[in-house]
Amino acid sequence: xxxxxxxxxxxxxxxxxxxxxxxxxxxxxxxxxxxxxxxxxxxxxxxxxxxxxxxxxxxxxxxxxxxxxxxxxxxxxxxxxxxxxxxxxxxxxxxxxxxxxxxxxxxxxxxxxxxxxxxxxxxxxxxxxxxxxxxxxxxxxxxxxxxxxxxxxxxxxxxxxxxxxxxxxxxxxxxxxxxxxxxxxxxxxxxxxxxxxxxxxxxxxxxxxxxxxxxxxxxxxxxxxxxxxxxxxxxxxxxxxxxxxxxxxxxxxxxxxxxxxxxxxxxxxxxxxxxxxxxxxxxxxxxxxxxxxxxxxxxxxxxxxxxxxxxxxxxxxxxxxxxxxxxxxxxxxxxxxxxxxxx
Amino acid sequence: xxxxxxxxxxxxxxxxxxxxxxxxxxxxxxxxxxxxxxxxxxxxxxxxxxxxxxxxxxxxxxxxxxxxxxxxxxxxxxxxxxxxxxxxxxxxxxxxxxxxxxxxxxxxxxxxxxxxxxxxxxxxxxxxxxxxxxxxxxxxxxxxxxxxxxxxxxxxxxxxxxxxxxxxxxxxxxxxxxxxxxxxxxxxxxxxxxxxxxxxxxxxxxxxxxxxxxxxxxxxxxxxxxxxxxxxxxxxxxxxxxxxxxxxxxxxxxxxxxxxxxxxxxxxxxxxxxxxxxxxxxxxxxxxxxxxxxxxxxxxxxxxxxxxxxxxxxxxxxxxxxxxxxxxxxxxxxxxxxxxxxx
DNA sequence: TTGAAAGCGCTAACAA
DNA sequence: TTGTTAGCGCTTTCAA
Numbered sequence: 001x002x003x004x005x006x007x008x009x010x011x012x013x014x015x016x017x018x019x020x021x022x023x024x025x026x027x028x029x030x031x032x033x034x035x036x037x038x039x040x041x042x043x044x045x046x047x048x049x050x051x052x053x054x055x056x057x058x059x060x061x062x063x064x065x066x067x068x069x070x071x072x073x074x075x076x077x078x079x080x081x082x083x084x085x086x087x088x089x090x091x092x093x094x095x096x097x098x099x100x101x102x103x104x105x106x107x108x109x110x111x112x113x114x115x116x117x118x119x120x121x122x123x124x125x126x127x128x129x130x131x132x133x134x135x136x137x138x139x140x141x142x143x144x145x146x147x148x149x150x151x152x153x154x155x156x157x158x159x160x161x162x163x164x165x166x167x168x169x170x171x172x173x174x175x176x177x178x179x180x181x182x183x184x185x186x187x188x189x190x191x192x193x194x195x196x197x198x199x200x201x202x203x204x205x206x207x208x209x210x211x212x213x214x215x216x217x218x219x220x221x222x223x224x225x226x227x228x229x230x231x232x233x234x235x236x237x238x239x240x241x242x243x244x245x246x247x248x249x250x251x252x253x254x255x256x257x258x259x260x261x262x263x264x265x266x267x268x269x270x271x272x273x274x275x276x277x278x279x280x281x282x283x284x285x286x287x288x289x290x291x292x293x294x295x296x297x298x299x300x301x302x303x304x305x306x307x308x309x310x311x312x313x314x315x316x317x318x319x320x321x322x323x324x325x326x327x328x329x330x331x332x333x334x335x336x337x338x339x340x341x342x343x
Numbered sequence: 344x345x346x347x348x349x350x351x352x353x354x355x356x357x358x359x360x361x362x363x364x365x366x367x368x369x370x371x372x373x374x375x376x377x378x379x380x381x382x383x384x385x386x387x388x389x390x391x392x393x394x395x396x397x398x399x400x401x402x403x404x405x406x407x408x409x410x411x412x413x414x415x416x417x418x419x420x421x422x423x424x425x426x427x428x429x430x431x432x433x434x435x436x437x438x439x440x441x442x443x444x445x446x447x448x449x450x451x452x453x454x455x456x457x458x459x460x461x462x463x464x465x466x467x468x469x470x471x472x473x474x475x476x477x478x479x480x481x482x483x484x485x486x487x488x489x490x491x492x493x494x495x496x497x498x499x500x501x502x503x504x505x506x507x508x509x510x511x512x513x514x515x516x517x518x519x520x521x522x523x524x525x526x527x528x529x530x531x532x533x534x535x536x537x538x539x540x541x542x543x544x545x546x547x548x549x550x551x552x553x554x555x556x557x558x559x560x561x562x563x564x565x566x567x568x569x570x571x572x573x574x575x576x577x578x579x580x581x582x583x584x585x586x587x588x589x590x591x592x593x594x595x596x597x598x599x600x601x602x603x604x605x606x607x608x609x610x611x612x613x614x615x616x617x618x619x620x621x622x623x624x625x626x627x628x629x630x631x632x633x634x635x636x637x638x639x640x641x642x643x644x645x646x647x648x649x650x651x652x653x654x655x656x657x658x659x660x661x662x663x664x665x666x667x668x669x670x671x672x673x674x675x676x677x678x679x680x681x682x683x684x685x686x
Numbered sequence: 687t688t689g690a691a692a693g694c695g696c697t698a699a700c701a702a
Numbered sequence: 703t704t705g706t707t708a709g710c711g712c713t714t715t716c717a718a
Contacts, residue, residue, distance in 0.1 A: 014710055015416045015474065016497070021711075030689050035713065045687065060495060065472040066413045067711035070694050073358045075409060077452075077473070085438050088431070095428050098455050102462070107469055109420075110453045112441050119445070126450055129408040130420070131358065152403060154359070235634040261634070268639050291578040291604070296611050357694055364695075373705050378697060388703065410695035413710045 018059045026055040038063065069131065078317055079109045079127040080136040083202070087232040089259070089287055090138045092306035093160060093313070097136060100314025106133065106321075113139065115202060115231050120146050128153045134317030136160060140203045141168075156320040158313045161304075162204060163332060170320075171330045172312045176204050179302055179335055180211025183256050183284055186337050188219060192254035192282050195224045198241040198262050200231035205258035208286070212256055225252055233258060238265020246273070253281060254343065260285035260292045263299050267342070282343035297341035304335045361402045369402065370394040381406065412474065421660055422452045422470040423479040426545070430575040432602070432630055433481045435649035436503060436656070440479060443657025449476065449664075456482065458545060458574050463489050471496045477660030479503060483546045484511075499663045501656045504647075505547060506675060513663075514673045515655045519547050522645055522678055523554025526599050526627055529680050531562060535597035535625050538567045541584040541605050543574035548601035551629070555599055568595055576601060581608020589616070596624060597686065603628035603635045606642050610685070625686035640684035647678045 024034035029048055037044045037052035044052075055061070069075035078101055082090050098108045109132065111123045124146045127135060134156040141147055141159075150157055150168065157169040162176065187195060195216050199209040206228075213224045227244050229237040238257060242265070245252065257263040263285030270277050277283050277297055285292055288303035312331050319326050367377040372391055380387045380395035387395075398404070412418035421444055425433050441451045452475065454466045467489045470478060477499040484490055484502075493500055493511065500512040505519065530538060538559050542552040549571075556567045570587050572580040581600060585608070588595065600606040606628030613620050620626050620640055628635055631646035655674050662669050 017711095019711055020713095031711090032690085032713070033688055036688085039713090043687075048687085060492070062468055062471045062496070064413075064474060064711055066409050066418060066474055067694090068713070069409045070407075070413055070696085071711075071713040073694075085428075085441070086434050091429050094453075095455065098428070098453060102454070102466065102469065105469065107473060108453050110437075110441060110451050111445070112438065123445065125405060126445065126448065128405045130450060131407060131409055149403070153405070234637070236637040239637060264634070265637065268637070272639055291607070294577070294579040294582060294608065294611070296615055360695095362695055363697095374695090375697070375706085376704055379704085382697090386703075391703085407695055410710090411697070413712085414695075414697040416710075 015064075017064070018061045020061070020063070023052065023055045023059055023061045026059065027051040073131070074321060075131045075133055076106045076321075077109055077130055077132045078106050078134045078136065078314075079111060079130070079132040081111045081113050081123065081127070081138065081141075083115045083139045084112050084232060085110070088261070088289060090161070090306065093138060093310035096307040096310025097314050098310075100311050101318070104314075104318050106314075106318065113141075115139075121149075124149055128155065131155075133321040134158065136313045136317070137168075156317055158316050160309050160313055161306075163330070167330065169329065170313075170316045170326070172309050172316070172333060173331075174304060174333050174335050176207040177211035179286070180208040180213075180256075181215040182335075182337060183208075183302065184212055184215035184219060184221075187254045187256070187282060187284065187343070188221070190254075190282060190343060194222050194250075194252045194254070196226070196245050196252040196255045197224055197257075198227045198229060198238065198245070198255060198266065199258035200233045200262075201228050202231035205231065205233075208258060222250075225250055229262070233262045235261050235265040235268065238262035239269040240265075242266045242269040242273075254284070255281060256284045256286075258286050260287045260289040260299060260301055263301070263342070264291070264295065267295065267297075267299070278342050284337070284343050288338055292338075293340065300340045300343035301338050302335050303338045305333050308333050358407075360407070361404045363404070363406070366395065366398045366402055366404045369398040416474070417664060418474050418476055419449045419664075420452055420473055420475040421449050421477045421479065421657075422454060422473070422475040424454045424456050424466065424470070424481065424484075426458045426482040427455050427575060428453070431604070431632060433504070433649065436481060436653035439650040439653025440657050441653075443654050444661070447657075447661050449657075449661065456484075458482075464492075467492055471498065474498075476664040477501065479656045479660070480511075499660055501659050503652050503656055504649075506673070510673065512672065513656075513659045513669070515652050515659070515676060516674075517647060517676050517678050519550040520554035522629070523551040523556075523599075524558040525678075525680060526551075526645065527555055527558035527562060527564075530597045530599070530625060530627065530686065531564075533597075533625060533686060537565050537593075537595045537597070539569070539588050539595040539598045540567055540600075541570045541572060541581065541588070541598060541609065542601035543576045543605075544571050545574035548574065548576075551601060565593075568593055572605070576605045578604050578608040578611065581605035582612040583608075585609045585612040585616075597627070598624060599627045599629075601629050603630045603632040603642060603644055606644070606685070607634070607638065610638065610640075610642070621685050627680070627686050631681055635681075636683065643683045643686035644681050645678050646681045648676050651676050 024031040137159045162173040199205040227241040285299045285301035288301040292299040292301045367374040479501045505516040542548040559567045570584040628642045628644035631644040635642040635644045
């Protein structure tokens with residue numbers, strides 16, 4: 001048998017992995033049929049399904065998502081942008097998001113923007129270039145150019161952990177201003193009148209702080225004493241912030257911290273200085289991290305359901321990707337003040 | 344002018360985004376030339392570079408990474424698998440990894456395997472399907488099938504936070520057994536003789552614990568009293584574990600905890616029970632989290648440079664992806680015991 | 687229910 | 703230095 005087929009003039013070898021083509025050949029069907037057997041089994045006869053499934057098993061075939069994404073313009077990739085993974089605030093959200101996505105075959109890409117807007121534009125470009133089916137933003141998008149680009153890309157966006165009046169697209173969060181006001185109410189109900197606040201210098205902490213200050217003013221309380229600390233907040237900055245508050249030489253009987261870590265720092269420092277919490281000083285944290293309930297005294301904290309935020313964000317994006325119309329684009333998950341020993 | 348070109352028989356509309364083709368046309372060059380201008384500017388004349396850059400600016404072109412990845416079999420995607428993002432241990436590693444990758448245009452995909460091996464196989468399939476240029480494993484890969492699959496995929500793998508004698512591929516970590524032994528030495532040098540340990544039930548914590556117990560035995564100390572707590576460890580489980588140790592009604596003058604969170608729990612519980620740390624009880628944590636230095640008393644802890652691990656993992660993968668031969672496949676980052684007030 | 691053809695947007699291989 | 707051609711592996715469109 002002479003082979004007089006022209007020799008291939010160029011060869012390009014791919015990854016060498018098993019392709020759908022191989023599976024189809026082994027199963028004795030066309031590639032497209034094998035494709036359907038895998039992605040829409042109901043559209044295919046039982047016999048074909050069997051043969052394809054068997055061929056997949058024998059070859060160890062794993063679908064090439066890049067090729068699939070290119071062909072279908074659905075990458076099943078979702079990007080999440082957070083300021084930094086080291087801050088504990090968003091972790092539950094990211095966890096729930098990852099899981100919610102994984103259940104539907106979507107994979108999370110993680111990007112860190114930093115608390116400054118330094119890397120933001122580059123990050124956004126890298127993300128958009130991967131053609132994700134959605135982008136989840138936690139924390140503000142600083143750069144106007146970035147916002148424009150995102151909108152121009154047409155990629156569904158979910159902003160989280162906030163409730164802006166002008167969402168880019170979809171939104172899951174709660175009102176930080178309401179938190180500030182609610183904590184004032186709470187402290188007043190405990191008979192506290194001289195309020196202080198320790199807050200990170202990130203956008204949202206500042207919003208809580210401002211509302212806190214305004215509410216105190218509205219309630220005719222003494223001016224709130226404020227200390228600003230750099231984000232991300234730490235136990236250490238909580239300690240030194242309490243020191244600063246004391247130096248101000250104005251009395252205060254309650255402190256609202258913009259994170260539980262700060263609150264813990266205040267607690268440590270207060271003990272060192274012989275200040276009794278809650279007798280002399282009420283303490284309210286934010287975030288209701290795991291440990292808040294288990295330190296002594298336990299920390300009263302503003303609880304936010306970060307998990308619900310992540311789950312809802314996943315749902316938003318998947319619904320959009322699968323072409324389901326959403327009933328609404330904004331979800332307010334609210335918050336609660338969990339009363340414990342510290343206040 | 345009659346157009347008698349045959350009408351296109353099928354049309355398929357892509358994402359609608361600007362393509363390299365558009366950019367090339369606008370710049371008056373061939374697509375491949377535009378491609379080179381963007382990915383290897385040095386291979387292109389200044390004039391071409393200028394025209395292409397301008398065209399990119401005017402169109403807002405963003406490269407389609409899926410298409411590029413498919414064509415070049417280099418996705419510039421790297422997957423990281425961690426047990427859960429909620430445990431604070433790996434965060435610094437993930438952060439450094441993300442950053443190290445981003446600097447070179449690589450993007451991180453995050454997967455959570457859970458501490459059980461439940462989702463592991465599905466996760467691995469989802470990851471391999473994305474054809475990442477590398478996979479970073481933090482935490483053990485339980486499933487044998489998973490390991491086989493990973494190897495079969497040919498994707499570079501970096502295992503981290505450990506030093507196994509039989510790495511799948513590349514490895515950055517330190518010896519957990521050495522940690523256990525070093526802590527025994529340390530406590531002995533402080534005159535402690537009756538040791539206890541509180542350890543999470545994950546693979547590596549157990550390895551530290553076993554070495555700790557063995558070293559105590561080798562040093563002819565009394566048998567170590569052990570309490571095992573479920574991973575991920577919490578402050579709460581640290582508190583109750585101290586309670587359990589005390590119930591054992593055997594004296595002990597030092598506790599080694601498999602995480603700083605556990606150690607903090609022990610500290611809280613000890614204070615509640617009137618046990619003086621470090622006078623009556625020495626306390627050593629693990630991880631040297633942020634807060635360890637700032638609580639009262641500060642916590643002596645085993646410091647591991649999680650950041651270095653992440654950076655090295657990024658370097659490993661990028662070197663491999665760019666075809667640079669590595670000098671070595673295993674890096675031991677070691678650890679140090681940071682002496683503080685608690686021991 | 688199955689298949690043939692075309693092409694998603696890019697880059698490797700080759701040629702000029 | 704630039705361009706031509708041919709895919710990468712999959713899924714959409716259209717047809718049977």
